[in-house]
Amino acid sequence: MGKQSYLHKQKLRRGLWSPEEDEKLLKHIAEYGHTSWSSVPKLAGLQRCGKSCRLRWINYLRPDLKRGKFSQEEEDIIIELHAVLGNRWSQIAAQLPGRTDNEIKNLWNSCIKKKLRQTGIDPNTHKPLSGIEGTEDDKISSGSGTLKQTELESDLTLMQCIEDSTTNSIGYCSLSKLCCSTSTTTLSVSSNPLLWHNQTNRGLGLNPELSCSSITSATTIVSSSIFYNSMDLKATSDLPYWEGGNPNSSSSKSSSFLNGGLSSWPHLTTERGNKYLLPGDSEEMKWSEYLQGNFLAPSLPHCQSQPLHAGDLKVESHFELESLNLCFQNHQPELPQLQF
DNA sequence: AAGTTGAGCAACCGCGGTGAT
DNA sequence: TATCACCGCGGTTGCTCAACT
Numbered sequence: 164m165g166k167q168s169y170l171h172k173q174k175l176r177r178g179l180w181s182p183e184e185d186e187k188l189l190k191h192i193a194e195y196g197h198t199s200w201s202s203v204p205k206l207a208g209l210q211r212c213g214k215s216c217r218l219r220w221i222n223y224l225r226p227d228l229k230r231g232k233f234s235q236e237e238e239d240i241i242i243e244l245h246a247v248l249g250n251r252w253s254q255i256a257a258q259l260p261g262r263t264d265n266e267i268k269n270l271w272n273s274c275i276k277k278k279l280r281q282t283g284i285d286p287n288t289h290k291p292l293s294g295i296e297g298t299e300d301d302k303i304s305s306g307s308g309t310l311k312q313t314e315l316e317s318d319l320t321l322m323q324c325i326e327d328s329t330t331n332s333i334g335y336c337s338l339s340k341l342c343c344s345t346s347t348t349t350l351s352v353s354s355n356p357l358l359w360h361n362q363t364n365r366g367l368g369l370n371p372e373l374s375c376s377s378i379t380s381a382t383t384i385v386s387s388s389i390f391y392n393s394m395d396l397k398a399t400s401d402l403p404y405w406e407g408g409n410p411n412s413s414s415s416k417s418s419s420f421l422n423g424g425l426s427s428w429p430h431l432t433t434e435r436g437n438k439y440l441l442p443g444d445s446e447e448m449k450w451s452e453y454l455q456g457n458f459l460a461p462s463l464p465h466c467q468s469q470p471l472h473a474g475d476l477k478v479e480s481h482f483e484l485e486s487l488n489l490c491f492q493n494h495q496p497e498l499p500q501l502q503f
Numbered sequence: 504a505a506g507t508t509g510a511g512c513a514a515c516c517g518c519g520g521t522g523a524t
Numbered sequence: 525t526a527t528c529a530c531c532g533c534g535g536t537t538g539c540t541c542a543a544c545t
Binding site for chain 2: 177214219
Binding site: 178179199200201213214217221250251252253264265268272 | 531539
């Protein structure tokens with residue numbers, strides 16, 4: 164039912180398109196457009212099915228197509244988006260002007276998958292292939308930049324960070340099972356707002372420059388201003404409370420980024436990060452809408468301008484973070500370290 | 504030079520969704 | 525409500541060509 168009858172295709176041409184066919188199709192669309200693909204072949208004088216015409220137009224003839232190799236930046240975007248969207252090639256393509264879903268899919272299957280595997284990342288889950296547990300290496304302290312986390316009852320297992328040593332400095336890290344059931348957890352933050360250590364290429368990155376690219380699942384997830392700009396961390400109705408220091412003040416506890424802003428904090432509730440809810444909203448928005456820029460961030464001026472700075476972070480309420488993949492850019496060397 | 508292999512790419516296939524009747 | 529036609533998407537196939545043996 165509802166499917167195109169392929170019985171008729173015996174009469175139709177298949178396979179590669181000839182330049183003459185391309186020309187006919189181009190000419191027809193330039194003149195009449197393509198309001199109905201099913202009628203295009205007949206009107207254009209082509210022995211093709213409408214579907215084939217549509218595909219040829221979308222993947223090859225469209226004037227806005229960007230030909231040529233993908234740049235490193237485009238590849239990075241694809242990886243980030245794939246972590247969030249999975250194999251939704253058309254949604255990924257929507258973020259890359261001039262690129263088609265087919266092109267991106269081919270690139271993914273032929274190149275990117277391989278590259279990720281070579282760097283120890285499972286291209287399906289965007290998690291480390293080996294499922295490495297955190298080691299003492301993860302706990303290296305620099306002295307000047309240390310986070311102490313108390314009352315974290317469950318383990319923070321950090322998994323792997325792979326830093327691309329190229330100029331693009333793209334890196335990934337994943338963490339899982341960050342749980343805290345206590346009412347208050349304090350994180351002491353060093354004077355350096357960047358809480359990243361990358362010795363042995365492992366560590367947890369909490370960095371204003373980071374862009375968190377995916378959350379594969381979460382029951383309740385911590386939010387913090389450091390991730391606010393990327394809007395990628397998910398807060399649920401069971402919001403934890405984070406208090407960050409004011410970068411413009413020596414007081415470590417002034418001006419909590421959530422002060423007064425909690426009500427307008429977006430509630431991001433569903434698994435796999437595909438949808439989110441704004442507080443008080445009943446309608447869900449899709450990630451694609453967010454990514455296409457249809458989402459307007461709530462007004463949180465003091466949040467947006469507050470990366471994590473020296474002082475304490477207080478975490479109240481239970482939170483649990485299961486499996487978070489981070490992708491960062493603009494890596495900066497000599498970052499202080501995080502200790503658990 | 505001939506055969507083999509693998510990467511890259513273009514196109515096809517089939518399914519699900521949607522709107523019209 | 526059921527059926528049909530069509531569209532769009534994602535998975536898959538198959539072709540071409542360059543590199544390698």
